[in-house]
Amino acid sequence: MKPSIIRTCLVLFLLQFIWNVAAQADAPAPNWDRALALQTIDMAKAESRLKPLYQMARAGSSTELLESLLAIEQDPALPAPARDYLVFSFAVGLGDLDPDTVAPQVLEYLSAYQAHTLVPHDEHPGMAIPLFNIPAAATGVRNHWHRQQAAAQAEILLRGPADSWVSTYLAENQAGRRGFLDALEFASGSELRALGQAALARLDARPELTLLTARAGLRSGDSNLLRQAIAHGSGPDLSQALRAAASDLSAEDCIGLLEHSLRQGPDTKAALAIAHLAPARLGEPAVQDLLFSTLADHSLGAAAALVLGASPDPAVQRRLSDIASQDTGLAKERAALAIQFRKAEMGAEQ
Numbered sequence: 546m547k548p549s550i551i552r553t554c555l556v557l558f559l560l561q562f563i564w565n566v567a568a569q570a571d572a573p574a575p576n577w578d579r580a581l582a583l584q585t586i587d588m589a590k591a592e593s594r595l596k597p598l599y600q601m602a603r604a605g606s607s608t609e610l611l612e613s614l615l616a617i618e619q620d621p622a623l624p625a626p627a628r629d630y631l632v633f634s635f636a637v638g639l640g641d642l643d644p645d646t647v648a649p650q651v652l653e654y655l656s657a658y659q660a661h662t663l664v665p666h667d668e669h670p671g672m673a674i675p676l677f678n679i680p681a682a683a684t685g686v687r688n689h690w691h692r693q694q695a696a697a698q699a700e701i702l703l704r705g706p707a708d709s710w711v712s713t714y715l716a717e718n719q720a721g722r723r724g725f726l727d728a729l730e731f732a733s734g735s736e737l738r739a740l741g742q743a744a745l746a747r748l749d750a751r752p753e754l755t756l757l758t759a760r761a762g763l764r765s766g767d768s769n770l771l772r773q774a775i776a777h778g779s780g781p782d783l784s785q786a787l788r789a790a791a792s793d794l795s796a797e798d799c800i801g802l803l804e805h806s807l808r809q810g811p812d813t814k815a816a817l818a819i820a821h822l823a824p825a826r827l828g829e830p831a832v833q834d835l836l837f838s839t840l841a842d843h844s845l846g847a848a849a850a851l852v853l854g855a856s857p858d859p860a861v862q863r864r865l866s867d868i869a870s871q872d873t874g875l876a877k878e879r880a881a882l883a884i885q886f887r888k889a890e891m892g893a894e895q
Contacts, residue, residue, distance in 0.1 A: 582626035607648035625661035633677035644690035655683035688720035695724025707739040737765035752780040759786035787821035812844035841876040854883030
C-alpha cells in the first residue's frame with residue numbers, strides 16, 4: 546500500500562475516533578435509577594391532575610392547556626419523574642380523542658419536550674434514555690389521528706373510480722395507507738373487486754400495492770385475485786399478505802393457495818408461503834403430505850423441514866424418523882434436520 550494511502554486511512558481513523566469520543570462526551574448521562582424514579586410517582590395524584598387537562602382539550606382551550614402543561618413541566622414541587630409521567634400520560638391519552646382536538650401548538654410542544662428523567666439503557670448502562678418518551682408518544686398520536694382521517698376519506702372515495710382510490714392510497718404515508726386499508730371493511734364485494742383489479746394492474750410497477758390487492762381479494766372472497774396478488778406482489782408487504790391469508794382463509798382455501806404458490810414459484814416466494822401458510826394448517830393431512838413431498842426439493846426442502854420439525858404431532862415425528870433412517874439423498878438430510886430442530890426447540894422449552 547502506498548504511503549499516501551496509509552496516511553489518508555490513519556487520518557480518517559483518527560477523525561472517526563475523535564468524533565466518537567466527542568459524541569460520547571456530549572451525550573447526557575443517566576440521572577435517575579429506573580426503580581427509584583417510578584417510586585416517586587403518585588398515580589392517584591397524577592390521575593386527578595390529568596382530568597382537567599383532558600377537559601381543556603375537549604373544550605378546545607388549547608392556549609390554557611399549553612400553559613397548564615408548561616406549569617407542570619416547571620413545577621418545583623413535583624419530582625422530575627412525576628412531571629414527565631404526567632405529560633407523557635396526557636400525550637398518550639390524546640389518541641382516544643377525536644383527530645385534531647388540540648391546536649397544532651400543543652403537539653409541537655409535546656414533540657419538542659426534553660425529558661428530565663434519564664435512566665440507564667438496559668443493555669448499555671452508560672447510555673441514557675428517557676424514562677418516558679414524550680416526543681414518541683406525540684408522533685404516535687399524530688399517526689393515529691392521520692390514520693383515522695385517511696380511513697374517513699377512503700370511505701368517501703369508495704363512491705368514485707377505483708383507480709382514483711388507488712392513486713390516493715399510493716400518495717399517502719404509512720399511517721394514511723393503514724387508514725385506507727381499514728376502510729376496506731366498509732366496502733362492498735363489487736367495490737373490493739374493482740379496487741383489487743385496479744391495484745393489480747399497477748402491481749408489477751408498484752409493489753407497495755401488494756397488501757391492498759391481497760386484502761381486496763381476501764375480503765371479497767376472490768381467490769383468483771388473491772393468488773394474483775401473491776404471484777405478482779413483492780417486498781415487505783408480501784409477508785403481511787400471507788399472514789392475513791393464513792388467518793382469514795378456510796383450511797381448504799389456505800391449502801389451495803399453498804399448493805398454487807409451490808407450483809408457480811419462484812422458490813423464494815414459495816418458501817415464504819410455506820413459512821406463513823403451512824404452520825397454521827399443519828394438522829391437515831393434505832398439508833403434511835405436501836410438505837413431506839417437498840423435503841427432497843433442492844430449494845424448498847429446508848423450509849418444509851423447519852415447519853415439520855416444529856410439529857408436536859407424534860405421527861409427523863415418526864414419519865420424519867422413518868425417512869431419516871431409511872431414505873437416501875436430500876429427503877433423508879432434511880428429515881434429520883427437522884428432527885434436530887425439534888430436539889433443539891424442546892430443549893429450549895425445558
